Amino acid sequence: MTPLTLVEALHLGKHRLTSDTARLDAEVLLAFVLQKDRTYLYTWPEKQLSAEQSQQFLELIQQRQLGHPVAHLTGQREFWGLNLTVNRHTLIPRPDTEVLVEVALEKLQGLQHPKVLDMGTGSGAIICAIKSERPDSEATALDFQLEALAIAQQNAKQFNLDIQFIHSNWFNAIANQTFDLIVSNPPYIEEQDPHLSQGDVRFEPITALTAGMSGLDDIQHLIKAAKSHLNDQAWLILEHGYNQEASVQALFSEHGYQQIQTVKDYQQNARVTLGQWLQTPETNR
Ligand SMILES: C[S@@+](CC[C@H](N)C(=O)[O-])C[C@H]1O[C@@H](n2cnc3c(N)ncnc32)[C@H](O)[C@@H]1O
Structure with a gap:
């Protein structure tokens, strides 16, 4: 040739x-x-x-x-300017998730040495981005997939970021810990969504993608369970599907969060909803 x-x-x-x-x-x-x-x-x-x-x-x-995703073929995907290692055990970080990082950094302004938790860290994209911008933060990240955690750890090491990684089914392994900010891009796709048999997602771990019939099972659990892990005035920031804004806002509201708001992604789709937790004698934890 x-x-x-x-x-x-x-x-x-x-x-x-x-x-x-x-x-x-x-x-x-x-x-x-x-x-x-x-x-x-x-x-x-x-x-x-x-x-x-x-x-x-x-x-x-x-x-x-x-059909193999480009990121799996190269073993890399850039996120927040960081060239992250990814593989078939991790979600391939999406550009829209950078909106969640932007919101998180805004909420961290003015806090010194904030304690930050990333739930379901996958490749470690979100927590590496936050820690790279806020080296003074005390960063923790967890996932229930050991293979994903190994990649996240490798990424943090590659960028010399001091992050504590924990193997945990949501909050199970961190029962008594509290944080100033909790972020998560949890699974939020409906189990029956036809998109699951199209494009790159066919090659991504199903445990990173789906959350029950409505796609809201994990979001609902996190909103409820996070209340015991948020310090006074701390924020919970969650990524979700473009059509889940109303349901996610309702869940935040039902559980007593304040200042609930939704932020759009770069395609103008509702993508991130956040709420602040205020500890008052009335808050039902
Ligand atoms: C949508 S992916 C997000 C990955 C990464 N944060 C990102 O934005 O690229 C969801 C992640 O949550 C993790 N996960 C799902 N259920 C979990 C659970 N019960 N406990 C801990 N992590 C979980 C998955 O393993 C996966 O890494």
């Missing part, structure tokens, strides 16, 4: 892929093969791939054609 130039490889990759993001996918995979960033591809379009590089690129394109 005649060695491909970068521009030829990109052209070929783009035309073999049917995904909506064919061009971007081909760029990311080619840059991965070359261990360069994507700008390199356009700076040196006539540069030739070696035979091994061509072979590796074509194999990756073939895997992508079969």
